[in-house]
Amino acid sequence: MEAQHSEWKGTTGGTPWMQKSLVYALAWLPLPFVYCGMAIFVVPFYMLFNHQGYLSQYHFFRQRLSRSPLRAFFDVYLNHCRFGQIILDRFAFYGGRRFKLIVEGNERFMAMTHEPHGFMQLGAHVGNFELAGYMLTQDRKPINALVFSGETGTVMENRTRVFQHQNLRLILTGNGMDHIFELNRALADGEIVSMHGDRVFGSQKTVVARVLDAPAKLPLGPYLLAATREVPVFCTFVMKETTNTYHIFVRLLEINAEETTTVRQRAAALAQAFADNLSEIVCRYPHQWLNYYEFWQHE
Amino acid sequence: MEELIIELKKQIIEVLNLEDVQPEDIENDAPLFGEGLGLDSIDALELIVMMEKVYGIKIKDPSAGKEIFKSINTMADFVSKNRTK
Numbered sequence: 172m173e174a175q176h177s178e179w180k181g182t183t184g185g186t187p188w189m190q191k192s193l194v195y196a197l198a199w200l201p202l203p204f205v206y207c208g209m210a211i212f213v214v215p216f217y218m219l220f221n222h223q224g225y226l227s228q229y230h231f232f233r234q235r236l237s238r239s240p241l242r243a244f245f246d247v248y249l250n251h252c253r254f255g256q257i258i259l260d261r262f263a264f265y266g267g268r269r270f271k272l273i274v275e276g277n278e279r280f281m282a283m284t285h286e287p288h289g290f291m292q293l294g295a296h297v298g299n300f301e302l303a304g305y306m307l308t309q310d311r312k313p314i315n316a317l318v319f320s321g322e323t324g325t326v327m328e329n330r331t332r333v334f335q336h337q338n339l340r341l342i343l344t345g346n347g348m349d350h351i352f353e354l355n356r357a358l359a360d361g362e363i364v365s366m367h368g369d370r371v372f373g374s375q376k377t378v379v380a381r382v383l384d385a386p387a388k389l390p391l392g393p394y395l396l397a398a399t400r401e402v403p404v405f406c407t408f409v410m411k412e413t414t415n416t417y418h419i420f421v422r423l424l425e426i427n428a429e430e431t432t433t434v435r436q437r438a439a440a441l442a443q444a445f446a447d448n449l450s451e452i453v454c455r456y457p458h459q460w461l462n463y464y465e466f467w468q469h470e
Numbered sequence: 471m472e473e474l475i476i477e478l479k480k481q482i483i484e485v486l487n488l489e490d491v492q493p494e495d496i497e498n499d500a501p502l503f504g505e506g507l508g509l510d511s512i513d514a515l516e517l518i519v520m521m522e523k524v525y526g527i528k529i530k531d532p533s534a535g536k537e538i539f540k541s542i543n544t545m546a547d548f549v550s551k552n553r554t555k
Contacts, residue, residue: 348503348514348539349532355518356530374512392512399519434516435487 190262194329197259198266202414209255217251224463235383235467236457246458253458257299257411264305265329272306273412276421280405284311289358290403293368293393293424295449296461298410301330302417304339304365307407314339315357317350317366344373358400368393368406368445370462378439380446383453385467389442398437406445408452410459422448475546482542485520486513498542506541514539526554 197205218225228250232243260270283290292314294300304316318330318341330341342353357364369389371377377388397404404424412418426440453460479493482502486509500506503514517539521527527549529535538548 347532348511348535351511351515352518352530352532352535355515359522359528359530374510376510376512392515395512396515399516 190326193259193262194266196266197263198268202256202259202263202268205259206252206256206414209259210252214248214251214255218248221463227463227465228460230465231460232457235385236454250458250460253411254461257459257461260299260411261301262329264302265332270302270306271416273416273418274307274421275419277307277419279423280307280421281309283403283405284309284363287361288402289361289400290363290405291358291393291397292363292365292405292407293445294365294407294409295367295369295445295452297369297449297452298408298456298459298461299417300367300407300409303407303409303419305337306417307419307421308337310338312338312361312363313357314363314365315342315354316340317342317344317354317364319344319372354396355400358396358402364396366393368442369449378442379468380439380442381450382446382467383450387446387467389446391438391442394438394441394445395434397441398434404441404445406448408448410452410456420448420452424448471546471550474550475542478542478545478549481520481524482507482517485516496542498546501541502539502545521549524555525549525552527552 225247228247229243232238232246232250233240236246238246260268264270280292289312292303294303304314314337316339342350342357344350354364354366367390371388371390374390374392376391378391378394379386380389381387382389394404406420406422406424408420410418410420424441424444426437426444431437431440475498476493479496482488482496483491483493488507491507496507503509509517514535518529518535521529521538529538538544
């Protein structure tokens with residue numbers, strides 16, 4: 172699993188020229204029209220030639236959701252369509268388009284921004300987590316978002332442009348330790364740290380949690396950071412519902428303090444709490460599972 | 471200084487859960503990250519928090535941190551000069 176995963180480059184596909192054109196075109200083109208074009212001309216191409224991604228999704232639908240072979244094949248097609256729509260929405264957002272939001276459970280998050288201590292917000296590669304950074308805004312605490320340093324120039328330029336008017340700072344991951352000092356400082360200073368909690372990147376240290384009732388390796392870093400700094404953790408999932416609507420779920424991860432006496436135990440309990448929430452969301456929105464590699468360990 | 475070095479080695483083994491490592495296995499001048507003890511960025515996080523909680527030292531500057539965490543000797547030297555606990 173780790174060998175396959177390490178081959179994933181973590182960048183948005185397409186040349187800079189294609190990406191810039193998308194930002195301009197999606198500002199005025201009707202999204203349903205673009206979605207249809209993608210479903211007919213682009214998705215079949217990806218399903219044919221991105222074999223590893225296709226297979227991992229097929230296994231996800233067959234083994235985790237017990238779909239029949241034919242149904243799983245059709246579900247993989249729908250999954251690729253949703254993935255394409257989510258990427259297009261991101262570029263449409265860069266171009267100025269805005270989406271309607273249904274927000275669920277944000278009250279505790281907002282209340283905690285009044286507290287002096289820092290806290291964490293974890294997302295996953297489901298739905299459109301990046302939109303949470305653009306649309307769930309507040310001005311009391313700075314948000315420090317950990318992002319992949321190898322992302323394409325166009326995406327990074329647009330992220331920086333959209334974020335510059337918000338209380339949000341990008342921290343780039345690298346092979347070194349700089350981002351660890353930055354994240355630690357942010358939490359020590361009572362700020363918010365935002366990152367993904369599902370995909371192993373950088374450090375290969377992992378924690379095993381049950382996702383959809385099967386063991387999967389989650390990155391140890393986010394959970395260890397929360398456990399060592401003893402800060403609360405929210406999980407946030409931004410799920411696409413209709414062409415112009417996203418449903419945002421914000422939940423506080425609850426763990427049993429009596430059963431978790433050491434830092435490692437607290438980290439493992441947080442990872443499992445995250446996995447439980449993730450499982451529930453994936454069951455509800457299976458076509459927005461966007462981890463295109465073999466996510467689960469073989470039992 | 472020798473006492474502090476042994477104390478630091480024990481702290482590192484405990485905090486990082488290095489079950490198969492004994493204090494005498496860690497050389498004072500060997501690099502802690504990469505080669506040597508083979509620690510990575512996640513371990514750095516635990517060392518940063520350990521320095522704060524045990525010795526009252528807050529390390530915020532990444533380049534200073536890299537120098538401090540070079541080896542047991544550099545850690546001990548920094549702790550002896552800057553500890554508040």
